[in-house]
Amino acid sequence: MITLNYRDSRPIYEQIQEGLKRLIVTGAIAAEERLPSVRTLATQLSINPNTIQRAYAELEREGYCYSVPGKGSFVSGSVDTGEKRGKELKDHLFALAAELKFLGVPEEELLELVRRAGAAETDKKEGTL
Amino acid sequence: MITLNYRDSRPIYEQIQEGLKRLIVTGAIAAEERLPSVRTLATQLSINPNTIQRAYAELEREGYCYSVPGKGSFVSGSVDTGEKRGKELKDHLFALAAELKFLGVPEEELLELVRRAGAAETDKKEGTL
DNA sequence: CTAACCGTACTAAGTCACTTAATACAGTCA
DNA sequence: TGACTGTATTAAGTGACTTAGTACGGTTAG
Secondary structure, eight states: OOOOOTTSSSOHHHHHHHHHHHHHHTTSSOTTOBOOOHHHHHHHHTSOHHHHHHHHHHHHHTTSEEEETTTEEEEOGGGTTTHHHHHHHHHHHHHHHHHHHHTTOOHHHHHHHHHHTTOOOSSOOOOOO | OOOOOTTSSSOHHHHHHHHHHHHHHTTSSOTTOEEOOHHHHHHHHTSOHHHHHHHHHHHHHTTSEEEETTTEEEEOTTOTTTHHHHHHHHHHHHHHHHHHHHTTOOHHHHHHHHHHTTOSOSSOOOOOO
């Protein structure tokens, strides 16, 4: 499911982009599976098809999906679920840890934080879209 | 030192806000110390005083500083260097770690990432502004 | 007191990204 | 053939951000 937040400062197309990226990377939408058409998704979300189009174009540019005129848009087979996004997130985690250390937070506290994270991640699989 | 990035999608006032927050929270600008005047900083950064004003107003709203008409703007005494921001960052780190685990990244890899973070943080103290 | 600072407030204008709308065209497929 | 697909284009509206200019009252050194 993709949720739009109109109060968010981030543009809609970017929220859709992020939302789809998550669905792809978590395997909620499998490789080679077809994404909803720009018009369909636009109708479901009550926004303009152009906005969806833009989100899809960005995703394609990033290699998360590819489009075939006349057929539809599909998830790339080479995404390696969690591989691409994992890299970004790890960089993020690294930067965050560095900053916290800079602020004087003891390393052990951060390590404990990481250990406790994601303890209840069993019933979260969704595929509704 | 505050650096502006005009390519950044984030507005200038927000970049200034973030930059000052960092200087305050790291102790580069001590509690009760006076911040540069809106006009001074505006001149230094070659932007409009109104934009600085907005950044200051946001910082005041968040409790990082307070302003006295006719005197200037000053860092709040109750900031607890690294306390406030540290809380936010820890929440962020926690969420990030949870997501990475969800993607199947082994805990030990994350722990190692945290251990390696912030190794070269000795010569970064600046006070130039 | 005066002049030079300070924060604050307001209006007007311009710019730009985002979004919508309305088409249009070509490819796919039952 | 008709109903879908993706893609492209132009035009318009909106809103946030930024600048510019001006103004007012408080503070402070000379």
